[in-house]
Amino acid sequence: MNKTHVQVRHKTVFFLEKYFSGETIGYKEFFAIILPIFVDQSFLVIMSLLNTAMISSAGVAAVSAVSMVDSLNIFLINVFIAVATGGTVIVAQYKGSGNRTMVSKTANQAISAVTVISILLCALIICLHLPTLNLLFGHAESDVFHNAKIYLIGSCLSYPFIAVFEAVCGALRGVGETKPCLFLSLLMNLTNTILNVLLITVLHMGIIGLVISVLLARFLGMVASLIYIIKINETLRLRIRSALKIEWSILKKILYIGIPFAAEQMFFNGGKLLTQTFIVQLGTLSITVYAITNSLAWVFQIGPNALGIATVTIVGQCIGRKNIGEAKKFVKAILGLATAVFIAADALIIPLYPLLIKMFHPPHAIIPTIFTLLVISAVAQPLFWSISFILPSALRAAGDSTFTSVTSLLSMWLLRVVLGYILGITLKYGITGVWLAMCIEWSVRGVVFIWRFRGKKWYAHKLID
Known part of the structure; x- marks a missing residue:
């Protein structure tokens, strides 16, 4: 029995070293980066499930309103998260090259840029909240629309808080420090859930309770992340004076990745928003179906999402060391692992x-x-999701941001939006037709990214000196 155990252990270590180890990162460090992100993603999805379940106690109008506005929130929040991702890529590459000074400077600039963008977005949407809601969800029933208005304004006020939090976590992930991100995320999301239980389930405050809990939790997350990066962390060394001073040479590198990704996120999630308007036309029950199914589908994606986030750090550090072969090896290993996780x-x-x-x-x-x-989803995700979402993260980590963005935009608008309308509305397949169009779009986009990955252009970009 002992001998068998030793043999199994040797075979396991051999497998891990073969597929998940290299000069840049060993398999222990590989999984040390991924596991905290996995726990974080698990927690986020579970909290999202519980929050959707709690708000469902306020009726289908509340669920529908939250679902609609969250589509808009994702559209807007991903703009400044995209810029934060630009910071993550540059930080990871400087970390791989061993330039600690530029790691710190890049983190400072990324946090400043994301903060400014989030404040501008917050002000813009609050001023235009009624025209925005009328344009996107004007066909919604009156009680759904009223709840949506309250939730949108409350969400906008929280944008600067979540922006700073995401920028700090993005910089930490760039240097491979994912454990602090996990603890900060647990703090923010546990607070959010506890407040939701108190305000929605116990005090029956409905949408107002949801708004209050989001604001307080995200404010706490921002404060905690700033305290950590200023007072505790020694790698990034955030300094307020440095953050307030614009260094264009660094900022241009961040925006080289961030702007195409932000444009992609705007138009990609804009396509999702437009798809949501099709669903609004199908009635409140269809919106509820979409909201609940999305919440459950995210459970399938916990592991692969974590792998996608970790890919930016791992590939970025390999590219920083100019080790292209190792970057390719890790990408293939991550894609295989993601498929196995989906099947499980x-x-x-x-x-x-x-x-x-x-x-x-x-x-x-x-x-x-x-x-x-x-x-x-259970059939389509193991086949298409990873090549459609994880592979572009790898390409982006090497600086191939423009190609990934253009591909994602074209596939979204030509397939998910147009095909979704044809299947869902014109051919009257309803919400099922819209969902099928999404899966078809994954497959086409994934094939294009595989073709790009097999070539040489994706790693030919020079982002750092």
């Missing part, structure tokens, strides 16, 4: 559907539709 998630989650759906208290009429969409 399918086997675990689908049988638990009858139990999971009870959390949301949905009308009985929509339960079969939600299950159908989940099964479609």
